Amino acid sequence: MPVSKLRRQIAWVAARLMHSREVAEYYQAKQKAARSCVRGWVKPGDLPSNAEIREQVQLLARLHDTTSPEQTLQAMRIRALWWMRQLAEYHPKLIGSVLTGGIREGSDIDLHVFANHAGAIADHLDSMGVGFEMERKRLVKNQELRVFTHIHVRDEFPLELTIYSTSQIGVRFRSSITGKPIEKASADDLEKLIHLEHGVDPSQLAADIGEMDSRPDRWNVFLALLLPLENVKQKATYHPEGDALFHSLQVFELARDEAAYDEDFLLAALLHDVGKAIDPRDHVAAGLEALDGFISSRTTWLIAHHMETHKIHDHSIGARRRRVLASHPDFESLLMLGDCDRGGRVPGVQTCTVEEALDYIEQLGEMFG
Numbered sequence: 485m486p487v488s489k490l491r492r493q494i495a496w497v498a499a500r501l502m503h504s505r506e507v508a509e510y511y512q513a514k515q516k517a518a519r520s521c522v523r524g525w526v527k528p529g530d531l532p533s534n535a536e537i538r539e540q541v542q543l544l545a546r547l548h549d550t551t552s553p554e555q556t557l558q559a560m561r562i563r564a565l566w567w568m569r570q571l572a573e574y575h576p577k578l579i580g581s582v583l584t585g586g587i588r589e590g591s592d593i594d595l596h597v598f599a600n601h602a603g604a605i606a607d608h609l610d611s612m613g614v615g616f617e618m619e620r621k622r623l624v625k626n627q628e629l630r631v632f633t634h635i636h637v638r639d640e641f642p643l644e645l646t647i648y649s650t651s652q653i654g655v656r657f658r659s660s661i662t663g664k665p666i667e668k669a670s671a672d673d674l675e676k677l678i679h680l681e682h683g684v685d686p687s688q689l690a691a692d693i694g695e696m697d698s699r700p701d702r703w704n705v706f707l708a709l710l711l712p713l714e715n716v717k718q719k720a721t722y723h724p725e726g727d728a729l730f731h732s733l734q735v736f737e738l739a740r741d742e743a744a745y746d747e748d749f750l751l752a753a754l755l756h757d758v759g760k761a762i763d764p765r766d767h768v769a770a771g772l773e774a775l776d777g778f779i780s781s782r783t784t785w786l787i788a789h790h791m792e793t794h795k796i797h798d799h800s801i802g803a804r805r806r807r808v809l810a811s812h813p814d815f816e817s818l819l820m821l822g823d824c825d826r827g828g829r830v831p832g833v834q835t836c837t838v839e840e841a842l843d844y845i846e847q848l849g850e851m852f853g
Contacts (some may be wrong), residue, residue, distance in 0.1 A: 490506035493521050495532035499540030508817070514831065534744070541745060545655045557587055558682045560641050561674060565592045566696045567643060568671040570612065574599050575653055577668040584667060585681075592642035596657070598650045602633045605647060609637065613706045615839070634786055638703060638839065702778040703842050705740065709774055710754070710838050713760035714752055725829045728760045733835040734828030740844070742820055747848045749817055751779055752786035782814055786821055793822025 497517035501507040514537070521717050560582045568576040580594035581587045599605050602618065615638040622631050637643035648655075656665045669677065672796040678684050684692070713729035725731055732754055739753035759771025772788060779787075789809060790832060795801035796809075796819070809815055836844075 485767065490521065490526075492517050493538065494526075494530075495536045495540050497521060498532065498537045501529065502745050503541050503781050508743045508749065509820075510537060510742070510744065534741070538744060543556075545811055553587065555683075556823055557585060558583070558678070558684070560587060560591070560593060561678050561682070562640070562684075562692050563641050563696070564595070565671060565674050566676065566691075566693050567593065567595065567639075568761045569693070570596070571597055571608070571645075572671070573607070574605060575650075575746070576607075577670060579666050579668050583674075583677075592644050593639075594644050594646070595643050596648060598648050598653050602635070602647045605635060605645065609635070614684065614701075615704055616636070627739060638707070638842075639701060640703075640796065686792060703846055705775075705778050706751075706755060706842055707772075707838060709758040709761070714803070715759065716760045716764075720758075723829055725831050725833075728757050730835065731828050732757055733838065734830065735824045736841050737835050738824040738827050739821070741816055742824065745848060746817075747845055748780050748782040749786065750845050750848075751823065752783045752790070752821055755779070755783075756787050756790050756821070756825065785812070785814060786818055789818055790821050790825060793818055797822060797826065 494514065494517045498507075498510075498513035498518055499603070501516060502510075503515045507513045514531050518531060538814065564578050564582055566577065574597040577596040578594070579596060581591045582593050597605060606616070606618060617636045619634045620631055621634065622629060633647040635645040635647065637645065657668075659666050675686075675689065677690060679686065710729060710732065713732060714727050716728035717726055718731065723731055723808050725734060727758060735756065736750065736754040743749045755771065755775060757767060757771070758774060759767030759769065762774060763770035768788060768791060772784060775784070775787070792801060792809060794803070796806060809818065812818070
């Protein structure tokens with residue numbers, strides 16, 4: 485078989501193994517796929533790269549996506565209604581594809597909100613514990629320089645707020661593309677639309693909204709726990725790289741290289757030290773208490789025992805304790821987490837941001853359901 489065709493075949497089989505969660509690591513997926521495709525030894529140079537396998541996994545995810553556009557639109561409209569109620573004092577109006585129904589991959593929820601000071605809305609979002617970024621755009625419209633303030637909110641569906649002054653509440657804004665008035669809807673209008681187009685009765689809608697009220701978004705919880713790590717300075721003897729956040733991002737990057745599609749493992753890598761900003765004396769227990777209810781039992785187990793991997797590495801752990809850990813089905817993942825933890829201590833290396841790391845893991849949930 486030609487080498488190029490063999491690489492593609494191994495990449496495809498490896499991707500199927502990873503997409504089905506039968507295998508979580510690239511190396512294991514390659515080896516198992518190679519054994520199923522070829523009798524005998526395969527040269528390392530004939531194996532596909534991680535990037536080649538990643539492309540095939542993403543293709544499989546698109547092929548097996550069972551969420552219909554109608555279901556996504558309904559979910560986005562209900563979430564938009566929830567946000568409009570949270571921001572009711574700023575007279576929110578829904579515009580864009582979520583209102584018109586023309587959503588596509590990457591669509592966000594677009595709201596016009598009205599306040600004389602953008603900082604008031606930023607403070608409101610801060611009080612909700614929401615992660616966001618503020619952006620100011622300078623545009624020339626009708627030969628006049630105008631500055632538009634946007635707030636991009638991290639949520640299960642991206643949310644963009646465009647802020648106008650309260651004097652513009654009754655203004656009919658026009659599209660810069662078509663010149664026609666922009667369609668907009670109040671919260672009451674949107675509630676009626678959800679009932680008419682999606683058949684959601686008021687009692688069910690109230691229940692859905694009530695559930696959103698009662699649960700914090702776990703990604704915002706993770707962000708809130710990670711950001712304080714930037715101020716946690718560590719002993720240079722053990723952590724020459726510097727603060728605990730920089731270390732955590734390094735560990736995440738190494739973990740992504742090893743098991744790019746294993747959400748539980750990636751979260752353990754990123755969140756393993758969050759307790760250091762809460763109680764440095766027992767950061768593992770403090771971190772697990774803060775994360776309780778937001779992570780899986782597997783992620784919990786990995787974080788709970790990550791410090792013991794260092795004793796395994798330097799052979800200071802007792803034989804009985806090692807046997808207990810080794811009997812767990814996630815022992816190999818635990819050892820890999822320890823390797824990443826020790827490897828994530830390099831001064832000055834380039835890493836992604838906290839937001840980029842969380843975005844990556846969140847997209848895995850969307851990709852694999």
